[in-house]
Amino acid sequence: MLGEEERWCVVTGGRGFAARHLVEMLIRSHKWFVRIADLGPTIKLDPNEEEGDLGHALRSGRALYVTADLRNKAQVVEAFQGAQVVFHMAAPDSSINNYQLHHSVNVEGTKNVIDACIECKVKRLIYTSSPSVVFDGIHGIYNGDESMPYPNKYNDSYSQTKAEAEALVIKANGRNGLLTCCIRPSSIFGPGDKLMVPSLIAAARSGKSKYIIGDGNNVYDFTYVENVAHAHICAEQALASEGGSANNAAGQAYFVTNMEPEKFWEFMSLILEGLGYERPRIKIPASIMMPIAHIVEFIYRLLAPYGMRVPQLTPSRIRLLSCNRTFSCSKAKDGLGYTPLVSLKEGLKRTVESYAYLRADQHTKRSAGAHRPSKASIYLGSGNVADTLLWKDTKQTLTTLLVLISVYYYFFTSGYTMVTAISKLFLVATLFLFIHSILPAKILGYKLEKIPASSFQFSEKKMYRLALPMGSAWNSTVGVLKSICKGKDWQLFFKVVISLLIVNFLRGMSLHSIFVIGVPFAFIAFYIYDKREEQIDGLLRRAFSFALKLKADIAGKFLSPKQSSAMQ
Template identity: 80%
Template structure:
């Protein structure tokens, strides 16, 4: 279950015209005729030399899976069945004339539409296959437990069952290093002996760990040999997450800051090395000797074996595309309270259209901690070594995104409607349109409702209980009147509110319960740390938080409405209009603060020597 939209490539007008000429059409017909001849000859060779060897790549239209499919085809040893969620395959322009297009024409590759949550479809995809490369997974940035569980866990269980039923010999599962990451403590040179943590960073990591355990446990069942690969931070041409999001941040002015001290080390993996590692694992399991027995039922880390500072890697991509590298360092401890506030705001406003924010506590930890892994076991037991160096991989990656270069953005900036930072911060949804006065009708309606609430419930000085009871009374009256209204009055239709509108779904109830349990466990963990008396930083954080809460709790509802509401509706609007000026002032203030901090530390750390004459 992966993203199947085609990549947005830039083509010149001359190239489009050339493909439409009769000369090119004649060439295409000749090529097509030659391909059909090649297909027939290969089929004859296959019949003479034995049956074709088929393998399946689930999620075959995903980022890393596309590279694996091409590498398998290029090897000449496999016929590839590409399984993915879309009803049919849509090739990018470069794929149509490339290796994949030719393989689909000749029959060396076929496409199968399969939803991993449907076991019958998975069985159909796996029939007659000798090996299965299970790479399908939802977008890791979507923190939806139900989605991840249904695909990563239930879907993987269907793949395992289908492999056993169809007598598939080898199953290679694409896992993740996040299965051993708790979201808090960094990992430096971690190896495969690391256990799963008690609690994972997000639902994606938790379900990937559960699926990996299923794959390892199924090794040997029905003659099936399994192996799990854990590629770290994949990058390369065709990536639709890392580079595009990094460029979007640069264009929004958010890539100038380094979270933490900037020295945290990371392991990245070029996408072709990921594909190569999967093939190494399959070949090892197919060897049927002591190497296969040693590798079967194991998990392996996969990296480029070239650890690099996380922020240096990001800087090399940004500089390669013509953007400035990050230069202002902000301590993670300073960003965490802001991240918690953003996360809380999102939980409150998500039902009203606010999108998932980038600034969250888990993301702050990821950007400021170490994540490096030891690939010695992968090298010794699977024979894996990177085939593309980190430097070459970065070069190829940057060259594959000409349309994301800074100069291209500058040329188009005059004619584009790039969302402002204020709009992006508010989620680019209904909340943003309301607070930024883009939907004036909705803004005025919201202000009228707030004015009504203030005049009838806040201004009289009611207590909180009285105000809430009066609001509920008005709501009940409105709902009662609405329910007895006829379906149509003077030509105007009145749609009835379904009772299901007020019910919590089972999924939502479960998520709320999980959230409450997680909050409770976090609070208990903080209290335990405080009771030990060792963490002074945590103590001061808790004290400051309680003082802030005490201050906010002392503010009356009247003050919140009189000061808060006008501020929210004015501050975001002004910032959107004066974005560059306010950012410039902020950067100047930040530079001055960092300079003062450096001078203060220099004076404090410099030893003073008194000299007597």
């Protein structure tokens, strides 16, 4: 039985990034018993949580974990029983552009939350929305306020469904005594973030963080995670003090930030530098990156069923990285009494300290030992060719694809003879180099990197590196021939025969057909083998075992015992 003094609140998505901080802030306030609702069957605490406020609250009964899928109304109703307040923070990963998932959780799930609140006589509902509900993905926002309308078109499915859910929550205000409001925190950061900082460091370690998309002057509003939690508590207190108050917080949406706008790329640089990495310096216009991002997104749609991971380079992300997004907190300050508890500088300091394990000096090259290269990578030489065909270096792969597409249209579909095509290519290259050499060092604020003459010269070291693989390939071929001549390695013999049959098959095809079929096959087949190495190797082993058994059966049936043993 719940005691009369027990005031229960529920935090949906309670194991999420910002929700964890809200749960701990509610526990520390000693005003609430907190019910943590999330998808997992049980709660798994981190070591610091086990010995912290959350662990003690769970053991003492001041906090309780319940399993609740927002798409299951019965579970939501059960989680809300006896609660006075619901902080609705649950949402799927915003980086996954999956409309069906986002709609089922953000929209249908929020409908269930509202219905459950009414059924369980919950008094107040505070919904965690997003500033992206007013962002169309094209026009930047500078000091935007809550009078901004929802756009006709959204940047992604997450933003669209969050806007639909926000509208539902605002519309539900006043139904059966339920008071509602929405918080729109901008670009949350802080300890425990599993998206922004880890992704940034992963990019730094792979050499991809040195680029700035756009001119680097776009300004953002960031919000330290503890300030986000504080804003939710301010909203609850404002709703609880309604009555005859002139302040009418119910049925409203509020932008929440740190109130310290900062250049987006400067903020990212401060995190990188704080963890020992170099800040980004090379500027790439968004207009150049956008076509590439569309190609990446198209390729992802084709290869996603085969295990391709969600790419970082998408059109929606390019827009987010290159535009202004700042918001006024005047309404939250006046209507909710919100002011940030932690400054941007202090928030950055705490964030960097919490990710000490990601520091550059802690990162060792364990890939050589702990991470064995795949067979596909080994077969391709474990170099640039492997990185390109296996999509290890996305930029390099996309560049190669663009070059190959250009070669195809220039040499195969143009109708030029080979001599004409090559002469025109040299002409274009000569014009480009001539114009490039006379251009100024800076154009419209962008630094123009000059191509040094040494880039076109082959040093003795480069020549050695080029000749070495050729000599190694020749020696390997001679070694194979020696092994075949001994007549003992049947597995090698079959490999050579199959290879020669493939070459013979290709000989009958035109160069155009080989290019059209071979290039896509190489980019797809090696990628699939890299992802499904064990399954494919298993199939090949079974096929080879079957071939050996078939050979033995044939030998036993048609050859003498002496001849049969000689073949094995």
